Amino acid sequence: MPRMGAASMDERPGLFVRAVDRDGGSIEFTIDGSPMTARAGDSLLAAILTNASLLRRLEFGGEPRAGFCLMGACQDCWVWLDDGRHVRACTTAAVAGLGVRTTPPALAEIRNV
Amino acid sequence: MSNVVVVGGGPAGIRAACMLAAHRLRPVLLDEARNVGGQGYRAPSPGLRLDMDALMGGEAAKYHALQAAFASIRDQIEYRPGTLVWAIEGKTLHVATDEGSSTVSFDALILATGAMDRIMPLPGWTLPGVFALGGAQVSLKDQGCFIGRRVAFCGSSPLLNLAALQYRKLGADVVAVCDTTPLGAKVRAAPQLAAAPRTMMRGISYLTSLMRAGTPMLHGVTLLRIEGKSRVEAIIVRDCRGRERRFACDAVALGYGLKPEAQLAELAGAEMRFDATSRLWLPKIDADGRAGRSLYLAGDSVVIGGADAAEASGELAARAVLSDLGIVHARSVARGLRRRVFRLRRFQRALARAFVWPANRVKDLSDDVALCRCENVSVGEIRRAMDQALGPIEVNRVKAITRCGMGRCQGRVCGPALQELVASHAGIPIEAAGRLRVQAPVKPIPLSVARTLAE
């Protein structure tokens, strides 16, 4: 079984660490407009958290949140997409070209859904 | 032909569907997930180079058997993945999919909706990097990802050591396993646990493997706080000798056993009863899983029993359906299954004594700790609301006044701790504090699902 190297990357931006490799190509997506790379087959949550340390800002107070139960129950991992949709990251598949937002888009953008 | 619907594609739901399919009933299997297996036995997502045999050890055979059992009935059932049952009214299920909302009617309904982690909050528990213990396993098995590089496993649960070991096996740095139950309690529970010697030995082997690997294994700790500016940087605990210890880490897996996902059972009309062992409200069932007219409950969604009990209780519930519909009368087989389910669930009750839910911790939580993640309601806000004249002392009233439990998760995460907080602050028994009542939809549904109402 392939393993991650022992070298630590304390300054890495992502929370999640890939334990094993994945067949299939990489996919490009964005978080708040910045380009990111994930792997085909990733959940949206894994795609985001291997690149970043948060999924979203809490509506009440703005603190960072990164999900919690990872099985579709706690509803902590809802993220906005550039196209105005609002999805639960742990049960949504990552797809090439998705634009993720950690804060809600402007109303004008939501209205274009 | 009778229309039997099974909700949930985990061990209980699959075994129920198998039993029904064997009698050519062509059951409908609705599963919110895209792939069967539930949280424990789901196949890894596509392309993941994960050696499930190595990861799951002794459980791997069960995983393969369950997946094979499903594959063998796949064309004898109507399988609908990605389907959320969001409401139940009479003998009609309201379901939502990516395509919209529709209804499914049933003559008999088997609910096998599983469980989730039970959580006691602590300062810092909403920081990115703190995840539910079960979730830490799901991210590994489903996504091949660790929740962090240096992970602390905290709480009290038979899964604590197992998850820590799985992480270690695949190369994560397990900085500590902090079990809040004192070792003495485990020793005292041992005679009852010995009823399932293999399971007990497996548990002990997890422990010794971790100790051999040099992982700090702490028992009887108090989890004081999780520190970090914008993500987890350390967890601070008080060990059983009263020393404060700090473990630098970038992730914490937190869990105190599981709690049933019984929302649909309640919506379907199951009577909810307080269970003193788990300190939770559980649906009332008979020995076969009957919870009411045409309503059957199986697996961890009724009472936590583990995967083996889930498989057996799924089969048992399906047998009850077959018997009630007048299709089979083989009561002797059911008797054996019944005994097995009873024994396995009794074992889980003994486990609850070895891995204790820290009910008393809620008293020590400082006012600034968030209790409700969704609505960001703090422990102090709840205490203040209760302390007012005519303040609420029942959880639904506390919810109405403070918004605790009113958010997206509808109290799934904060519910058990809220009950403890209300009971302890009011100085009343926990069963008198009540339980958060369920309302549809059991999970959020977008306005747009209503467009296909005409179906």
Add this chain to the structure above:
Amino acid sequence: MTRLIADVAVLGGGLIGSWTAYFLARRGKRVVLIEKGVVGAQSSGTNFGNLRLQGRFPGQYPLSLRAQDLWERLEDLIGDSCEFDATGHLYCAFDEAERDKIDHYAEVSESYGIRIEHLDRAQLKRRFPWLGRKVIAATYSARDATANPRLVTPAVARVAKSLGVTVVEHCAVREVRKSGDTFHVDTDTDLQVECGHVVNAAGAWALEFAERFGETAPLFPAGPPQFVTEPFPYFITPSVQTVDGSVIARQIPRGNVILAGYPRTAADPILNRAPVPPVKTLAAMECLAEVVPALRSCHVIRVWSGIEGYLPDMLPVIGQSETTPGLIHAFGFCGHGFQIGPGVGLCLSEIIVDGHTETPLSPFAIGRFQQEIEVSDKFKREFDAVRKTP
């Protein structure tokens, strides 16, 4: 046995009972407020929270305006604003016939001095660009408002208590009788009250107390299907209502959108159940998405209802008993008691203390049910099953 001697016993710790107790206490009366559960938990706490002036029954405007004045001073009166928000109210029409209707409502409102703006499609597009195309016209009243119903009644009862009212929760009234000038109130606890006045503000449970004194009303328990969404960016500032009743919605600054819709569903006050049929939730979701299309991606997280008392003419019973001096009824608010609640409490306190109130209440007399009454169009349209009027 705890025997209390009081001036007034108020039966029912809802919004009406709590405000009545509050105003009586301010006038120096000794009041016992008796609630079978906890204060503000029934329809007072589960309603939509609208403080709407537009489109009310014409004869109710004096009361309604008096009440709005109290709402606008809520923080001064009870030390808590309970999320009172002068949001304004947008009454929306989908076609010309509905436009005539809202224009007519507006005329009535204007005759009582309420300022109404008449907005056509172009004006709506400028002022409220998020409104769906289906809305062709609307009237807007800036003075209409909203408040959090879950908070208000407990807050009022709390202040009443601090003013000396004896608030008794978890206490059901078993028997009310009158001997001489004294009412005797017996309960299922050890509490007994002797008093000169009784206020029957027991909501959907009020009929049994009226009937003890030889009066009745065709009270019908029902509840509106309501839902709330997840927090969404805040943009719907006014509360929004369509004339056909399909949408009554508002967004709170926290972001949640709250909706109450039709048709109302029969409720069971004995089992304390007010079901919300899922088809009604779906229908309401569809209607809301048409009126505010930006909400299509917004998620509904919870439904609820409450048990409200309805009467066939869609008017409440407010005023003195016609059989028993000292007994005053205030129930059957037909789903619009929240706005007038403080006004009703003030008027009842005046009736008890001064012997009369300046605010006209005659349309709400309980005696009207002795004659054949006209069944309201709303009552015909807005319920699943309409009880036959006697």
